[in-house]
Amino acid sequence: MRIKPVYVALISVQLMFATLPIAAKIALRELSSPALCFLRVAGAALVFAVLQHLLVGERIRGWRDYMLLAWYSMLGVTINQTLYITGLTMTTATAAQTLVAAGPAMTLGIAILLKKEQPTSLKWIGIALASSGALLLIGLGIQDGHALGNLLVTANVAVYSLYLVVSRGILKRYHPLTVITWIFILGAVGLAPFGMRDTIALAPHISWNTFAALLWIIVFPSVGGYYLNMWALTIVESSVVSTFVYLQPIGTALLAMHFLGEDPSMRIVPAVALIFLGVMVAIRSGK
16 A cells, blocks of 8 residues: 555654654753754754745735744744753653643643634543643652653643644745744744853864754754645644654654663653543544
8 A cells, every 4th residue: 555645744754853852862961951942943944044935935024923923933932942952951852752742632722722722522531631641741750850851841832832823823824934934033033142152152062973963953853844744734634743743752762762771661651641542532522
């Protein structure tokens, strides 16, 4: 049976995202979290700007849309990336990406609270299950010394979910690549005051391993993942795209064992099961 190109793209997207915490952990051995955040976003912004100019060439119309993009950038990039990278320094790559997998259910919950989606019993059950799994994982982190890191990653997921809900309107007026480009450009501007100093101080001393990890983060989880996800959304429903999020924590756990020497505890299995089940119910109920 021939596999459709869109499914190959979606699998590739999740594998790219699964590598993000691995590469970030490697880069954080020599870079501070503010420097890594800034370099990732600034590098991706540069690549997106070139792609947008070559493929779309669309311009933003009016200062009001620039202000909206600045707001979306603060949620989707500045705050989101700061919480994620900082949290990653305090928890394992496997736990972080497992919490990220709760995103679709959390997005649905925020959409319901903001009256962008109609609530149903099945949707609330899915949200409750995924939230219980996230809370259980945070609780387990107390014993391992990872509670704060897990909490910051959970906050990152909540902020990004809010960004996904509130930013949908502007996609009706602009090409998705134009929106992503400006969100990353403005995000780089927002992160510069926090990451520029560390970047200047640390850049001359980074090793080739750190440089390679940083380049991987920019090219694959950032540009490649976002671009292929955007392309997939033009072909299949968002619920189908969301379903593939299950691959992320599995891929991260396998990679973390090999590259970082992590040995995920069997105690996280109930939390993983609750998150996966909750996301599955939430996706199917919102399809």
